[in-house]
Structure formats: structure tokens, C-alpha cells
Amino acid sequence: MSDITYGQVATFNTHPEAAIPSESPLSVAFNQISVSTPAPAVNHASGVRLEEKAFLGHLILRGGAIVLDEAVRKVLGISLPLGLALDESGERSVQWLSPDEWLVIVPGGEEFEVEQRLRDALGDAHYAIVDASGGQTLVSLEGEKARELLMKSTSYDVHPSNFPVGKAVSVVFAKSSLILRRPAEDRYELVLRRSFADYLYRWILDAGAEYGIGVQR
Amino acid sequence: MFYIHCPYCDEYRDEEEFHPKGQAHIARPEDPETCSDEEWGDYLFFRDNPRGIHHELWVHAIGCRKFFNITRNSASYEILETYRMGERPRFSAEHPQGESAEHGAAVNVADEAGRVADQEGVRA
Incomplete structure (x- = not known):
């Protein structure tokens, strides 16, 4: 635990020691399904491949775009986008959520350091940073049938003409909601909330059954 | 089913993503x-x-979880326009065909300047 304070804001590392066990939002689904029916494995016929990118660092940034832009560029080397922007390694991303709100995703374990560097860079500016890492998880969908699976699940138009690479939206998905993003031509990412993760995972497996969906573990 | 243009996302989205919150422009x-x-x-x-x-x-x-305004015809359900908070509608009961573009544009520019001053550093 850190006692560093910035003005009136107390910050602390939500996961200070790697030895402390943590469970991803999908662990319940993974474990229960593996007991009753094992999650389908990826094979050459899988039209969709699902992989959870567990334990990434998720930060919600709020504040004025000009102020945040400068800090995010300094800390992450990414300009604030209107859609989705990734750094050169593709491991860190910044996503537009609303006119004064962005989602930053960094490799797991970096989030506390990034948060502190952002707070240092932002100084006395009017802003908020919230670590949402424990509340949501990122699931990646790849494969030639991935878009068809999305078409069955959301009313949002995911045709490439409307949903090109670099776009990110929060949408209704299977009567629930999630963030849908397209970081690369052949890959979609879903940001699921912990409370919906189990349900959405089962929905995706069901929707993907006809395409031979496989789960990468 | 409405297909509603969100002025902040700048995109048409399904009605199920939205909630109506009643009459607009009620001054406290x-x-x-x-x-x-x-x-x-x-x-x-x-x-x-x-x-x-x-x-x-x-x-x-x-x-985007932002509030905005819609000018709607309650008899035909037609949505005439959507506009951001702080902007003035082009269509109203007095101007069912819409105010002239110049008038609307002038109002929007003035509002735009005010909004930028209000929310320093906010864009998009």
C-alpha cells in the first residue's frame, strides 16, 4: 500500500504483490464449464477463436481533452483518439468513451505506475483517474466467422464500412452491454464487466457453436 | 424503433441504447x-x-452516457433534429419548417463559444 497523496486524492496499489492470488471475471465460467462440459478447444476448423486477456490494467480517465492529451502523450506516447489508438507494441491502448472520458488499457502490473505518472503529469488540472482493472476484462475474438458472431449478438452495424479498424463503441450486446473495439483487421476485442462476464461468455460460446468456436486457454 | 443520431458519438444508434428523460429546457x-x-x-x-x-x-x-435534446413530433413520431446541451433547436412549434440556416448557425456559433469557455479543454 502506498500512502502517496496528490492533493486530496489518496492512491493505492490495488494488487501490490504478485503472490496474492486473483481470479479473472471469467474464472467461474471457465471452472464450472470445465467440470460439466469442457470449453471447446481451438482446432483447425474453428471459425472463431476466443481468448481472454486476463489481468490487464484498465484505467478510466476523465477530464478536458486538451489537458489529458498532453499527459497521455507524455506518459504513453499516444494522442487521445476519437476511436481507439494503440502504441507501437500494440500492448497499450487508449479509447474514447465519451467527450470527457477515455479508457486506458496497459499490461497487467503497469497500471499503478501509469496512474501515478499520469497524476504527476496532470498536476493541479481538473481530472479523475479510476483504476477499473478488477471490474472488467478483455476478451479477444479472432477468426473468419468472428464478425458473424457479433452480427448475431449486437444491433450495432459491424460491417467494415461502418466499423473499420481503430473504431471502438459501447453497445447493447446480447441484452447486456459491453465495449466493442477493433484493434486490427482480423481481431475484435470485447471489454466485459465482471458482473456480466459469466453470462456473456456463455452467450458467446452458444452463438459461436455453429462456427466451431474454440477457447484459447 | 427509432434510429437516433447521438450528437456526441456523431452516429446513428438503436433506440434501445437510449432512455427518454422527459421534457427538455425546464429552467429551475x-x-x-x-x-x-x-x-x-x-x-x-x-x-x-x-x-x-x-x-x-x-x-x-x-x-457515451451524455444527455442531449431531441426535437420530435409527438403526432407522427418523426425526429426532426438532435442537438447538444446548451444549443438551441432549429425546429420549434413556432418554426415547424426550421429557422433559417443563418440564424441557426449564428446561434450555434455563439453557443459553441460559450460551451468551449465553460468546459475548458473539452473537445469532440
């Missing part, structure tokens, strides 16, 4: 302490229910 009395009970009751509880053009407050609940 400047000094509630000196209001009569009737004035305060009107402010809190009484709403217009016109047949025809109506300004409504909506929220893009599952998208």
Missing part, C-alpha cells in the same frame, strides 16, 4: 426560496403534453 427557478408553492409545484411536477413538435431530453445510456 432562480431563487427557490422566494417561489410560491404553485410555482415550485409547476417546476417539479407539471409538464407540457403538446400534439406536434416537442423538445425532449434523452440520454445515450449505453453509449
